[in-house]
Amino acid sequence: MFVSAASVWESELKKRTGKLTFASTIIQISDENGFSLLDISPADGSLAGSLDWVHKDPFDRMLIAQASERNLTVVTADDAMRTAPGVRFL
Secondary structure, eight states, rough: EEEHHHHHHHHHHHHHSOOOOOSSHHHHHHHHOEEEEEOOOHHHHHHHOSSSSSSOOOOHHHHHHHHHHHHHEEOOOOGGGGTTTEEEEE
């Protein structure tokens, strides 16, 4: 199981604005559950920006780019993300 730096970043932004409330960080939760953290590379940024996919959320675009480059399955309840081409979803 991988957790993107984009998910860590987005969760902290949402905690700061009150949209999420929990004491731990995604990093702590990942460590406790044996999840691997996935850094964002320049190639990830390039692909996220150039995806042929009508979706404006930069965090979602990054997750799709990372999954695409690494042949990973995306776990999400977000129907809008499930429209991304070339990626498996759970």
